Amino acid sequence: MVIFDSVTKTKRPFEPIKEGEVSIYVCGPTVYDDAHLGHARSSLAFDLLARTLRALGYKVTLAKNFTDIDDKIIKKVEATGKSMQEITAYYIDRYLEEMAQLGVQRADIEPKATESLGAIEAMIQRLIDKGFAYVVSNGDVYFDTSKDPRYGEISHKVHDEEENLSRVAHNSEKRNPKDFALWKACKGEEDICFDAPFASGRPGWHIECSAMIEKYFDGNGEYSIDIHGGGADLLFPHHENEAAQSRCATGHELAKYWMHNGFVQIDGEKMSKSLGNSFFLKDALKVYDGEILRYYLNSVHYRNDFNFNEEDLLAAKKRLDKLYRLKKRLLPGKASAVNPAFKKALLDAMSDDLNISVALSVIDEMVAAANEKLDENPKNKALKKETLANLAFIDTLLGFGGKEPYSYFQIGVDETLKEQIEALIAKRTEAKKAKDFAAADAIRDELTQMGIAIMDTPEGTVWERA
């Protein structure tokens, strides 16, 4: 396995800190709103990473957190009158449900800030005790970036750019402009606060992740975890700050490898609420099947920016369709063993920093070759069984192609419509037998009008939702 490390900006051979095991921590969502396509992409990218490492034989422990204490959540509390717990529980459920539709496997550990306050306070206290953090008059606790000589090494930001920092509003009690809050003291009566030795208040965003990583992973004395992941926008300041906190509190580095996924753009622009082009995953799922969205969103390398548009999505769907059409030709039947060369080619591609493009091309070629052989000999049982096994392997490694093909092609068609379609097809078959092609074609046109495509095969007429 080779991984592109965002810190060194090179592909590095993956060597786990513990033989045969991989610890991964990915920054999850702040649960104050529905997940958008960007969350989906990040989730999908690291799902692919975990699946690939598992297929390679590693014992993977994936942690993905939920930030459930945050200013934006508090704003939502104020705006809706609901409790923080109600809001975060709702969006966590929504998130997990929508990611499940995309075929994202659940993380092994899903830490929440509210459940990690002890670890957070302990880490802040340790930073204060060691002199890396200081408390200001109102009770806020700040991390002193000037005390960490290696601050900036993760994101390669230069230290002294005072003039450029003027645009960042900052507390005048901060010793350095780049210092950031570890703990925000209570501001008023109705503020949401948690008790802590330094002041009643709540944790800053960055400390949550550092503390949760220390809580759940042992590391090896040199690093806490193998891989830390997240969106490209988290590299600075979030990950820089996390790394600094962990380094100063524990004396060792946070992660051996850092991985960052690219953005989802809509029409070439970053998706954001201010631009009015944000795209909620739940809305996309109303229109497109989760499996197709998964295939589409994963079809571009995770580090590249992803330009979401319907035309490309359609091309992705057609590609997936071909796989399922092949599957139709294989059933009913049982899978035998995966073709070794195919398996190796797929794993080799994914082992190269998750080269999904090559992996998909390997699959396309396998599909075409299988179709060709089936055209020559439709009863090639050994081939059918092996191909079925190949498809099962694709499902395990990449998370698509696992459905029953007829249900895949008939998503969204209810029973009454199904009966109607079957009846029309039966009528057309009769007309064809009677050589009444005009009538047969009329029925086919009618089906086309209904959005149904039909194909005559040696086994009879089959249909798909177009």
Next chain:
RNA sequence: GGAACCAUCGCCAAGUUGGUAAGGCCGCAGCCUGCAAAGCUGCUAUUCGCCGGUUCGAGUCCGGCUGGUUCCUCCA
């Protein structure tokens, strides 16, 4: 203003030690079909934003330019 990344066929997109351009969508021709659809076969970039340089040889390395995106502030 500072920094980073990207620029390959109409569209999407691979291309890590420089060695002579994967795959998909679309399109065209053929096979198959009553006709279609599906499937298969063949064709479809002497060329990789532009200009220089290094080299026997560069999409791949170096320099410059242009264009696009991102980060520097909450953000996947």
